[in-house]
Amino acid sequence: MRRRTFLGLLAAGAGLTRIAPAADTALLVAEMTLEEKLGQLAMLSADYAVTGPTVAGDVSGELRAGRVGSLFNLWGREAIRAAQRIAVEETRLGIPLFFALDILHGFRTIFPIPLAEAAAFDPALWEETARAAAVEAIAAGVDLTFAPMLDVARDPRWGRIAEGPGEDPCVADRFATAKVRGYQGSGLAATPKHFAAYGASAAGRDYAAVDISERALAEIYLPPFRAAIDAGALALMPAFTDLAGVPLTANRALLTDTLRTDWGFDGVVISDYNAIAELTRHGVAADTAEAAALALRAGVDIDMMSRAYRDGLPVALDRGLVTLAEIDTAVARVLALKARLGLFADPFRRAGPVEPAPPPRALARAAAARGLTLLTNRGDTLPIETPPARLALIGPLADAPADMLGPWAGAGRPDEAVALLPALRDVWPDARIDHVPAVPIAGGEPARIEAGLAAAVAAATRADHVLLCLGEAASMSGEAASRAHLSLPGQQQALADAVLATGKPVVLLLFSGRPLILPDLFDRAAATVACWFPGSEAGPGIADLLTGRVAPSARLPVTWPRAEGQIPIAYAARPGGRPENRNDHYTSKYIDLPNSPQFAFGHGLSTTSFTMTDPAAEGTGPITARTTVANAGRRAGTATVFLFLHDPVSIISRPTLELRRFTQVTLAPGERREVAFTLARDDFAALDAALRPAVEPGAFDLHLGFSADPAALRTIRVTVA
Numbered sequence: 001m002r003r004r005t006f007l008g009l010l011a012a013g014a015g016l017t018r019i020a021p022a023a024d025t026a027l028l029v030a031e032m033t034l035e036e037k038l039g040q041l042a043m044l045s046a047d048y049a050v051t052g053p054t055v056a057g058d059v060s061g062e063l064r065a066g067r068v069g070s071l072f073n074l075w076g077r078e079a080i081r082a083a084q085r086i087a088v089e090e091t092r093l094g095i096p097l098f099f100a101l102d103i104l105h106g107f108r109t110i111f112p113i114p115l116a117e118a119a120a121f122d123p124a125l126w127e128e129t130a131r132a133a134a135v136e137a138i139a140a141g142v143d144l145t146f147a148p149m150l151d152v153a154r155d156p157r158w159g160r161i162a163e164g165p166g167e168d169p170c171v172a173d174r175f176a177t178a179k180v181r182g183y184q185g186s187g188l189a190a191t192p193k194h195f196a197a198y199g200a201s202a203a204g205r206d207y208a209a210v211d212i213s214e215r216a217l218a219e220i221y222l223p224p225f226r227a228a229i230d231a232g233a234l235a236l237m238p239a240f241t242d243l244a245g246v247p248l249t250a251n252r253a254l255l256t257d258t259l260r261t262d263w264g265f266d267g268v269v270i271s272d273y274n275a276i277a278e279l280t281r282h283g284v285a286a287d288t289a290e291a292a293a294l295a296l297r298a299g300v301d302i303d304m305m306s307r308a309y310r311d312g313l314p315v316a317l318d319r320g321l322v323t324l325a326e327i328d329t330a331v332a333r334v335l336a337l338k339a340r341l342g343l344f345a346d347p348f349r350r351a352g353p354v355e356p357a358p359p360p361r362a363l364a365r366a367a368a369a370r371g372l373t374l375l376t377n378r379g380d381t382l383p384i385e386t387p388p389a390r391l392a393l394i395g396p397l398a399d400a401p402a403d404m405l406g407p408w409a410g411a412g413r414p415d416e417a418v419a420l421l422p423a424l425r426d427v428w429p430d431a432r433i434d435h436v437p438a439v440p441i442a443g444g445e446p447a448r449i450e451a452g453l454a455a456a457v458a459a460a461t462r463a464d465h466v467l468l469c470l471g472e473a474a475s476m477s478g479e480a481a482s483r484a485h486l487s488l489p490g491q492q493q494a495l496a497d498a499v500l501a502t503g504k505p506v507v508l509l510l511f512s513g514r515p516l517i518l519p520d521l522f523d524r525a526a527a528t529v530a531c532w533f534p535g536s537e538a539g540p541g542i543a544d545l546l547t548g549r550v551a552p553s554a555r556l557p558v559t560w561p562r563a564e565g566q567i568p569i570a571y572a573a574r575p576g577g578r579p580e581n582r583n584d585h586y587t588s589k590y591i592d593l594p595n596s597p598q599f600a601f602g603h604g605l606s607t608t609s610f611t612m613t614d615p616a617a618e619g620t621g622p623i624t625a626r627t628t629v630a631n632a633g634r635r636a637g638t639a640t641v642f643l644f645l646h647d648p649v650s651i652i653s654r655p656t657l658e659l660r661r662f663t664q665v666t667l668a669p670g671e672r673r674e675v676a677f678t679l680a681r682d683d684f685a686a687l688d689a690a691l692r693p694a695v696e697p698g699a700f701d702l703h704l705g706f707s708a709d710p711a712a713l714r715t716i717r718v719t720v721a
Ligand code: GLC
Pocket: 051, 052, 102, 146, 193, 272, 273, 479
C-alpha cells in the first residue's frame, strides 16, 4: 500500500479523545523498518529553549532520515511547518511529527507559577489558565505540553516545589483534574509529571534518591496522577529519581502494573530528559543496550534526548534483552497518540496560517492577584487607599520583569512582562516614586552595596510609604535549584535591616518559588505579601492588591517553616506516641524552636475579618457538615473554608488532619452565608494494613477552619455507620 494510504487509515477525528483503530496502527507498524520504528520512539529538542544538560543541535538530518518521531522546545507555525514538511514529504512513510513544550503556567502570556496558582484554591481558575495557555500554544503549532507537574512537595529546599500544587494530595488531585481538562479540552495533550514521588528526593536535593513508605506513596504521591489519568491525560512522564532503589524510568511496577494494568492508562510514556541513558549512572544498567531494554520493558515509549533507544535497542534485540513485539507496542502507542492529535488527518493542522487570539492579559492580571498571599498586615497597613505623595520603591525585584515570569516560562518574553515599577507609575501617576534597587539579588561589590544601602535609607526616610521588593531570582527556583539556606540571597537581609531601621512602616513584597526563612522580618515589617513569581502581569496584579482594587484571597498551599531545621514539614502529620508538649520534656519537640510553622497550610489574610459559627453535621455516611461564615469587617473579602478529617482511633495511626474539601466564599461587609460540605462514605476511607481502601465505622472528627492552624479549628464529632 502506498504511504498515503497508511496515513489515511490512521486519520482520526480532530478531537483528542478518539484513537485510531488498533488494526490501522498495526498495519503501519508492520510496514516499518526497525530504524523507522526506533525513529518514532526518539524525541529531540530543537533548542528554542534549553531545558536539559545536552542540546541536539541541527536535527534536520535526523528528521530527513526518519529517525525522529517528535520534537520539543520548538514553536511558531513557520518553524513547525518547516520541520513537519521534512517529516511528511521527505521520509519514506511520511509519518508526521508531534511538537511538545513545557507549558506549566502559560505559553507566551505567563500566569503565576503553579505554586502561586495553587494558593488561589480555585479549580475553575486552574482550568481557565490552562485553557488560555493551550489556545496560545496551539496557535504556535504545539501539540503537547509536559504539564501539569503534580509532584506533592513538603520540602522547600527543593527548587521544583515552585512547579507544583504544594503539599496536599487533595489539592493536587483537584489541580490535576482541572489542568488536564483545561489543556486537553482545548486540544493540547497533557503529560502529568514526574511520576512519582519526585518531591520527596533526599535532603531536598534535586534528582536525589527517594525512600518513602509504600503507604506514603499510595496516600500522598500517587493520587494526583491517578486523578490526571482518570481525567484522560494522553501522556505521562516518569521522574528522574529512583524509588527505593528502582529508577522510575525502569520501574515496571509503576509504569506498567500500576499505570496501565490497574489504572487503565492507554497513552504514551515519555522519558524525562536523557533519563534512559542515565540508568547507567543509577547503576542499574551496565551499558546503553541494558538501559534501553530496562526502560522499554518498564513501559517507557519515547526516549527524550538520550538516543539510548536508537543506539541501544538494536543491540538489546541481538542480545535477546527485548523482543521486536515490545518495540512494536511502543511504536503503536506513539502512532495512536499522533492519530488522537489528528496529525494523520492533517499534519499541518497547526502549522497553517492562523489569526492569533488576543493575549489573555486580563486573565493573567487577575490570576496574578489571586496568588498573592497576604501573610502579615499589622494595623491594616494594606490596602493603601490614599495614593502616596512620595513612595520609596526599594529592592532588586521592584523592576525585574524577567524574574517576574519565574521558572519554566515557556515562550514568555520579559519585554512583555510588566514589573511593579511601571504598574505603580500607572496606578499612582501623581506619586513621586523613588525607585532604588539598592543591591543585586545576589553578589555585588561591597562599595556599591554600601552606596545602595545608603540610597535606600535616604529614599525610605523621605517617603511616606515604603515598599521593599526582595527575594529570589527566577533562576534560583525550579529544576536543579535546590537551596540549603532559605534566607534572602545576597545582601538583601542587610538592605531590609537598613530600611527597617529608619522606623518607617515597610511593606515587604517577597518574590520566590518557595517559602523563605525570614523569621525576624515578619515581625518587623508592617505587612508582608508572598508574591511568588506572578507572571506577565505581575506589576498590575500586585498594584491591584496594594490599592485595594482586588482583595487578597490567596491561602498558603504549603506550610511555611520557621527554620530549615523543621523541614520536611507539612500539616498532615501523625501524632506519634509523645506529641509535642512544651511542658513535658519527653515529647516530640525541638529544644530551640516551637514545632509550629511560621505560617500554617491555608494561612492567608484578607483586608477584612471573617467568623465561623454554628458548626454542625448530620447523617452517618454520607455526612453533611455545615457552618456559617460571616464577614465581620468593613471591606468585601473572600474566605477559604477547609474541611479536614481525623479518625481518632484506627487500625493504622492517622495524621491528625487530612484535607477532604475546600471552597471559597466571597462576602460583602456584614454578609453571612452557610457553607456545607457533603462527605460520601468513601471520603472516610483510609488504606488498611494491606493498603486497600477501607472505611472503619465509628467516630470521626471533622474540623472546619480557615487554615490548618489547630488553634482555630471548629471540631464536630460524627459517627460513620
Ligand atoms: C527537564 C524536566 C522536565 C521537562 C523536560 C523537558 O529536565 O525534568 O520537567 O519536561 O526536561 O524540558
